[in-house]
Amino acid sequence: MTMNEFFQQLLNGLAVGGIYALVALGYTMVYGVLKLINFAHGDLFTMGAYFGFTLLVGCGLAGVLPPWMSIIAAMAVAMFLVAILGVILERAAYRPLRKANRLAAVVSALGASIMLQNAIMLIYGAKFYVYPEELRPSLVLDIFGVQTPIMRVIVIGVSTLLMVILYLFIHKTRMGTAIRAVAIDQGASRLMGINVDRVISLVFFLGAGLGGVAGVMVGMYYGQIDFTMGWNYGLKAFTAAILGGIGNIPGAMLGGLLLGVIEALGSAYLSMAWKDAIAFLVLILILIIRPTGLLGERVADKL
Amino acid sequence: MSRQNIFSLIYAQRGILLTFVIAALPLFLDRYWTDVFVSVGMYAMLALSLNVILGQAGIFHMGHAAFYAVGAYVTAILNTQMGIPVLWLIPVAGAAAALFALVVARPIIHLRGDYLLIVTIGIVEIVRIALINDIFGLTGGANGIFGISRPVLFGYRIKTALQFYYLVWGMVGLTVLCFWWLSHSRFGRALNCIKEDDVAAEGCGINVASLKLAAFVIGAFWAGMAGNLFAAKMTIISPGSFTFWESVIVFAVVILSGGSHTGVLLGTVLIVALPELFRDFADARMLVFGLAMMIMMVVRPQGLIPPMPRRYAHYLPKRRQASAKGDAA
Numbered sequence: 138m139t140m141n142e143f144f145q146q147l148l149n150g151l152a153v154g155g156i157y158a159l160v161a162l163g164y165t166m167v168y169g170v171l172k173l174i175n176f177a178h179g180d181l182f183t184m185g186a187y188f189g190f191t192l193l194v195g196c197g198l199a200g201v202l203p204p205w206m207s208i209i210a211a212m213a214v215a216m217f218l219v220a221i222l223g224v225i226l227e228r229a230a231y232r233p234l235r236k237a238n239r240l241a242a243v244v245s246a247l248g249a250s251i252m253l254q255n256a257i258m259l260i261y262g263a264k265f266y267v268y269p270e271e272l273r274p275s276l277v278l279d280i281f282g283v284q285t286p287i288m289r290v291i292v293i294g295v296s297t298l299l300m301v302i303l304y305l306f307i308h309k310t311r312m313g314t315a316i317r318a319v320a321i322d323q324g325a326s327r328l329m330g331i332n333v334d335r336v337i338s339l340v341f342f343l344g345a346g347l348g349g350v351a352g353v354m355v356g357m358y359y360g361q362i363d364f365t366m367g368w369n370y371g372l373k374a375f376t377a378a379i380l381g382g383i384g385n386i387p388g389a390m391l392g393g394l395l396l397g398v399i400e401a402l403g404s405a406y407l408s409m410a411w412k413d414a415i416a417f418l419v420l421i422l423i424l425i426i427r428p429t430g431l432l433g434e435r436v437a438d439k440l
Numbered sequence: 441m442s443r444q445n446i447f448s449l450i451y452a453q454r455g456i457l458l459t460f461v462i463a464a465l466p467l468f469l470d471r472y473w474t475d476v477f478v479s480v481g482m483y484a485m486l487a488l489s490l491n492v493i494l495g496q497a498g499i500f501h502m503g504h505a506a507f508y509a510v511g512a513y514v515t516a517i518l519n520t521q522m523g524i525p526v527l528w529l530i531p532v533a534g535a536a537a538a539l540f541a542l543v544v545a546r547p548i549i550h551l552r553g554d555y556l557l558i559v560t561i562g563i564v565e566i567v568r569i570a571l572i573n574d575i576f577g578l579t580g581g582a583n584g585i586f587g588i589s590r591p592v593l594f595g596y597r598i599k600t601a602l603q604f605y606y607l608v609w610g611m612v613g614l615t616v617l618c619f620w621w622l623s624h625s626r627f628g629r630a631l632n633c634i635k636e637d638d639v640a641a642e643g644c645g646i647n648v649a650s651l652k653l654a655a656f657v658i659g660a661f662w663a664g665m666a667g668n669l670f671a672a673k674m675t676i677i678s679p680g681s682f683t684f685w686e687s688v689i690v691f692a693v694v695i696l697s698g699g700s701h702t703g704v705l706l707g708t709v710l711i712v713a714l715p716e717l718f719r720d721f722a723d724a725r726m727l728v729f730g731l732a733m734m735i736m737m738v739v740r741p742q743g744l745i746p747p748m749p750r751r752y753a754h755y756l757p758k759r760r761q762a763s764a765k766g767d768a769a
Contacts, residue, residue, distance in 0.1 A: 168554075172554075174554055174557070174558070229734070230734050230738075233738040234737060234738060234741065237737070237741040238741065239553065239554075240500070240695060241695075241737045241741035242737070243500070243554075243557070244691075244692060244695045244696070244733055244736075244737050245733065245734045245737040245738065247688055247691075247692065247730075247733060248692075248729075248730045248731065248732070248733025248734040248736075248737065249730065249734055250730070251688075251726060251727075251729060251730030251733065252727050252730030252731050252734065253730075254726075254730075255724070255726040255727035255730060256727055259724060259727060368684070372561065372562075372565070375558060376558075376562070379555070379558065410569075410572075410573045411569060411573060413565065413569055414565070414566045414569040414570070417562035417563075417565050417566050418562075418566065420558070420559065420562050421548070421559055421562055421563070421566075424548065424551060424555055424559055425547050425548065428551060428552075428555060
């Protein structure tokens with residue numbers, strides 16, 4: 138395999154990794170504040186992909202606006218809708234269980250996941266959908282001699298942009314500080330006058346929103362979506378979150394990108410058929426060797 | 441009659457009553473529903489075995505389908521390639537699954553709750569992918585293995601749904617007896633202790649890691665035996681039968697049931713058989729299933745029938761038993 142192909146795979150890995158990272162952020166932020174694996178997050182991501190599809194094709198957004206604007210609009214609206222859905226989910230499925238044991242919340246999350254997945258199936262039918270070909274830019278760039286579809290560059294760019302915005306939001310604003318405080322100690326934050334319930338809602342809003350955008354991007358990148366894809370992406374993204382150290386926001390970004398690259402290179406050099414197993418093997422190895430994840434030691438900077 | 445005896449009488453009565461209900465049930469069922477209850481029985485065996493790991497030791501284990509798959513595939517391979525009768529393979533399938541559990545669980549047993557949960561999910565996925573990729577050239581890839589022979593018991597070939605019903609539920613009865621005994625043994629009490637507080641358990645001199653591993657191995661052994669019955673019933677097995685989804689169903693049964701053996705049986709009926717009632721609304725039933733899981737956890741997080749609190753009086757010597765009763769009165 139030539140250097141050229143290596144770089145192609147590397148960029149492919151970064152694009153997929155960017156998507157994993159966006160989904161992983163949702164897991165890691167929720168885990169940071171609630172210590173809960175939000176199993177329904179993968180299905181919120183699928184919801185994003187379907188909302189994007191409906192907006193572009195069903196609502197005819199693509200006909201009204203120029204292609205690039207319609208894509209941005211679809212991403213923004215899908216993001217907002219999924220974010221609202223995330224907040225509703227928290228209210229209905231997790232808030233009543235905040236005092237109960239953790240297992241109850243895990244089962245409720247599983248129930249929510251099953252419900253969402255089947256809701257999508259009932260609404261859209263049990264078949265896959267194809268994003269309109271004419272909307273997906275087919276231009277191939279030549280970056281230092283490496284043939285790169287422009288879609289790859291866009292996905293890497295958008296995910297990086299969103300991650301930077303999130304990072305700044307968490308670290309530079311008052312609301313971000315509140316989120317970090319709640320992640321460290323809920324009781325103390327409440328005493329400091331932070332409205333913990335609102336912060337948790339905010340976390341679900343942000344996390345689900347990022348997942349929704351990631352869904353639209355998967356539709357744009359691969360062109361095909363189906364209602365069961367949430368499980369697979371959700372598990373991979375969760376692996377990414379653990380890889381980087383769960384509860385840690387930069388960790389989720391790093392873990393996502395790393396997992397994407399490992400998977401792309403692994404499937405190119407080792408075996409395509411074992412692609413999905415590679416991610417889980419990485420997960421098991423990292424948990425045995427370094428259970429805190431790559432960036433897990435920065436406990437003070439948790440989330 | 442002392443209170444103690446009344447309790448054990450109620451226990452025994454409930455057991456006898458349940459046995460009669462289960463034995464008589466096929467009289468009122470047509471072929472389709474008998475089949476449904478055969479699969480309820482198999483899920484019940486799986487759920488009872490997961491209950492040792494999840495319900496009694498409190499280990500978040502969502503990878504039970506992996507052990508089930510190992511049992512089923514070992515049965516299928518040995519039966520189709522070497523012609524060993526299926527029922528002879530029941531202990532072999534169990535032992536293979538237990539060995540597999542020992543190897544996989546050994547390095548991960550020290551992980552905390554959620555981490556362990558996610559690793560066990562990873563194990564199911566790896567096993568499934570390995571089966572699809574025709575590992576060692578034995579598993580037949582995505583098509584699986586077919587032509588597994590029917591079990592033969594005392595010269596009778598078991599092939600109708602009714603015969604399988606009694607075979608499977610006989611095994612379930614055996615399972616309940618074994619696990620009832622296990623949960624009342626020193627081992628079962630130690631597992632409960634680990635579930636409540638593993639640090640305190642360690643402090644009491646319980647070897648937490650090795651007992652957790654033992655719970656895993658026992659649970660996997662039973663899951664492997666359930667896999668054997670599954671292979672015998674289906675005669676065709678493929679990786680599609682051992683997805684993560686199967687693990688979720690069994691996990692949900694154990695949590696919803698609350699952890700007592702009666703609870704697990706009831707929970708299995710509710711989760712596996714009830715959706716069949718709504719076959720007509722085929723598409724919506726999984727949505728309702730998910731919704732029910734959420735509502736159940738919000739309304740009754742401890743599960744349908746949690747185990748009765750342990751009664752310790754009869755562990756004490758006679759003299760102190762009397763004084764303990766005196767205190768209570």
